[in-house]
Amino acid sequence: MLRVDVTKKLGEFxxxxxxxxxxxxxxxxGASGAGKTSLINMIxxxxxxxxxxxxxxxxxxxxxxxxxxxxPHRRRIGYVFQDARLFPHLDVRQNLDYGRxxxxxxxxPAQRAxxxxxxxxxxxxxxxxxxxxxxxxxxxxxxxxxxxxxxLLLLDEPLGSLDESRKVEILPxxxxxxxxxxxxxxxVSHDAAEMRQLATQIVMVRNGRVSAFGGVKVLSGGSPx
Amino acid sequence: MFDISPTEWTAILLSLRVAIIATLVATPFxxxxxxxxxxxxxxxxxxxxxLIHLPLVLPPVVTGYLxxxxxxxxxxxxxxxxxxxxxxxxxxxxxxxxACGVMSFPLLVRxxxxxxxxxxxxxxxxxxxxxxxxxxxxxxxxxxxxxxxxLAGMVLGFAKAIGEFGATITFVSNIPGETQTIxxxxxxxxxxxxxxxxxxxLVVTSIVIAMGALIASEWFAxxxxxxxxxx
Numbered sequence: 001m002l003r004v005d006v007t008k009k010l011g012e013f014x015x016x017x018x019x020x021x022x023x024x025x026x027x028x029x030g031a032s033g034a035g036k037t038s039l040i041n042m043i044x045x046x047x048x049x050x051x052x053x054x055x056x057x058x059x060x061x062x063x064x065x066x067x068x069x070x071x072p073h074r075r076r077i078g079y080v081f082q083d084a085r086l087f088p089h090l091d092v093r094q095n096l097d098y099g100r101x102x103x104x105x106x107x108x109p110a111q112r113a114x115x116x117x118x119x120x121x122x123x124x125x126x127x128x129x130x131x132x133x134x135x136x137x138x139x140x141x142x143x144x145x146x147x148x149x150x151x152l153l154l155l156d157e158p159l160g161s162l163d164e165s166r167k168v169e170i171l172p173x174x175x176x177x178x179x180x181x182x183x184x185x186x187x188v189s190h191d192a193a194e195m196r197q198l199a200t201q202i203v204m205v206r207n208g209r210v211s212a213f214g215g216v217k218v219l220s221g222g223s224p225x
Numbered sequence: 226m227f228d229i230s231p232t233e234w235t236a237i238l239l240s241l242r243v244a245i246i247a248t249l250v251a252t253p254f255x256x257x258x259x260x261x262x263x264x265x266x267x268x269x270x271x272x273x274x275x276l277i278h279l280p281l282v283l284p285p286v287v288t289g290y291l292x293x294x295x296x297x298x299x300x301x302x303x304x305x306x307x308x309x310x311x312x313x314x315x316x317x318x319x320x321x322x323x324a325c326g327v328m329s330f331p332l333l334v335r336x337x338x339x340x341x342x343x344x345x346x347x348x349x350x351x352x353x354x355x356x357x358x359x360x361x362x363x364x365x366x367x368x369x370x371x372x373x374x375x376l377a378g379m380v381l382g383f384a385k386a387i388g389e390f391g392a393t394i395t396f397v398s399n400i401p402g403e404t405q406t407i408x409x410x411x412x413x414x415x416x417x418x419x420x421x422x423x424x425x426x427l428v429v430t431s432i433v434i435a436m437g438a439l440i441a442s443e444w445f446a447x448x449x450x451x452x453x454x455x456x
Contacts, residue, residue: 044354045353045354046350046353046354071353072350072353072354073353073354073355073356073357073358073359073361074356075354076356077354078354078355079351079354081347081351083347085345085347085348085350085351087348087351087352087366088348088370089369089370098352098355098357098365099355099356102352102355102356102357102358102361102365103355103356144355145354145355148355148356
């Protein structure tokens with residue numbers, strides 16, 4: 001269970017959002033500039049809220065009043081960025097292994113095999129990120145985040161930087177991820193079609209406020225795209 | 226003409242030792258300060274920045290004299306170091322290394338700082354979300370990506386250190402075998418009536434070392450860039 005109840009001022013813009021979600025895939029849905037990325041940056045710990053609480057499965061990650069702020073590296077929350085952000089000096093294998101090494105987790109060949117199969121990246125292992133296509137990069141980023149064994153996976157418009165044909169290429173992997181990886185996800189997008197395919201719960205964000213919450217049907221209420 | 230005499234060899238080897246030690250000892254500090262200047266905001270940042278660059282704009286003789294006042298046997302720091310740790314800089318080759326390290330420090334720091342500033346901070350954020358603590362982010366992402374800048378800084382610093390003259394001679398004088406580097410040996414030779422050929426040999430030597438350093442730095446930088454971005 002993810003609980004978010006925060007306010008944050010960012011210049012002229014402000015976020016005042018409160019929601020709790022138990023869904024396998026929580027869709028943060030809203031137009032660009034609605035504050036979706038700032039919200040998940042707060043969940044990841046990259047941005048500190050001005051006020052409020054963030055907790056996951058009863059564990060407090062942020063509690064401004066009590067001066068609690070768990071730093072990103074201790075949250076065990078995976079993050080797939082829109083721009084992949086693979087480490088350019090490491091090959092795919094080392095990128096995938098990075099989270100395991102940093103968390104000093106035991107080698108888990110079975111999980112690695114499962115993730116590489118799931119994402120179809122077994123053939124890319126020795127390549128550098130510079131030699132990958134946009135879609136391949138995004139799949140490796142997904143694998144890298146999964147292999148750090150997060151308890152929650154944040155996906156910030158992972159298809160946003162891809163063209164239409166690439167999107168169609170990645171979407172099935174995301175569906176498989178949802179059904180097979182058993183990691184709850186927060187999926188950020190402004191694309192209603194993506195949301196319908198992936199999300200099990202929707203948090204609609206408008207101007208930094210939660211404007212609607214519920215099942216996928218709330219998407220029909222008006223689409224910001 | 227290329228019959229290098231033992232005294233000249235002593236000066237050449239001493240110069241190399243002084244410049245190498247100065248560069249190796251200064252590099253960790255240089256990386257630390259470059260990172261602070263590139264990545265942190267704190268009170269007095271511009272003062273620290275100015276302080277690092279001071280040896281670049283001060284007359285070298287002033288820097289040397291200040292070192293003498295601070296690190297000489299009766300200097301504030303020098304007396305303490307001599308009494309408590311047995312480290313003496315005054316009129317020793319270690320003092321020459323200190324002078325060279327201080328004089329070359331701004332040239333060492335600058336490329337490192339620039340290369341750290343050029344690193345995409347979002348990669349460091351990504352490393353954090355994968356469980357890397359700040360020091361791990363530094364060791365596994367920041368430092369490897371800044372490596373070309375670190376090497377460039379080290380070579381520049383080394384080249385500056387090997388040619389340093391004013392601060393060194395002011396601080397530790399010009400003692401053959403102890404503090405007489407190539408530069409101070411050339412200075413002595415051209416003041417001696419028959420020193421011209423010997424001076425010429427040392428001049429050629431210093432040109433060779435400088436050229437070698439520049440070529441090595443180019444080679445390192447190209448290799449590092451290839452390692453980072455190519456396959």
